Amino acid sequence: MEKYIDILLNSYSGYFNYLKNEILYWNWDNYFYGLIAISLVVWILELIFPWRKQQAIFRKDFWLDLFYLFFNFFLLNLILLIALSNVMEQFLNDVLHLFGLELMSIQLFSISELSKPLALFVFFLISDFLQWNVHRLLHTIPFLWKIHKTHHSVKEMGFAAHFRYNWMEPLVYKSILYIPIILVGGVNLEDVFIVHFISIAIGHLNHANIGWDYGFLKYILNNPKMHIWHHSKEIPNKYGVNFGISLSLWDYIFKTNYIPSDGRDIELGFDDENEFPKDFIEQEMYPLKK
Secondary structure, three states: OOOHHHHHHHHHHHHHHHHHHHOOOEEEEEEEEHHHHHHHEEEEEHHHHHOOOOOOOOOOOHHHHHHHHHHHHHHHHHHHHHHHHHHHHHHHHHHHOOOOHHHHHHHHEHHHHHHHHHHHHHHHHHHHHHHHHHHHHHOOOHHHHHHHHHHOOOOOOOOOOOOEEEEEHHHHHHHHHHHHOOEEOOOOOHHHHHHHHHHHHHHHHHHHHOOOOOOHHOEEEHHHHHHHHHHOOOOOOOOOOOOOOOHHHHHHOOOOOOOOOOOOOOOOOOOHHHOOOOOOHHHHHHHHHH
């Protein structure tokens, strides 16, 4: 137990120092300023090419979503995710050691043997497909849907709505994604950095007030005209449509795609949204309430 406590304490102090250095010192792979840069670029695109022209620049819940953006990207990692991830890695190693194994020994294959561009592409495909499946679970399992409701409480779409999600949602993603991803070795920090920022840029655009579908690339890349139907209050089934994170490809392959018309002015939300809390603290506690 003492070992796990030390891991928790070291994780907190390590990430705090990392976050401090991210804010104080700029470098090319800086997450803090990278997030700000992507957010500003997409927001400017919203202002130049607004799809819903009647929507205010500071739309409904703009400031709440902006708070979610920084809280979930930085503070939630400091408070919870990094420490739990490190503890989970150690716990899995300890369990495997009981059977004479270690994490490296259970890898199915390593992408480190591939060329760097191909390895990066394979990692992106694998992680996006896994997240597409997790996203479907968030809509089909009642308790997970209760967690995911926070993200679907958005009533006016904008780039920062990308990061409006409950603190329990990344726990679900990480818990389910962690074991499959460790089965694929050869992923380094630089690869993760590149893939992560590509995903953030696409996610920001998907939620932005921009009426783009990228032409023929809409069958590969998720896009604003497709993703808005994922947030529609009226859908053709009870579990949802258009589950793509970065890629729309999976929805077209598994027949969960749905774009019946131009969704510019559709109503967003869900049926019992009037019972859903409006402020940050109550939204964070919502899944734990009966």
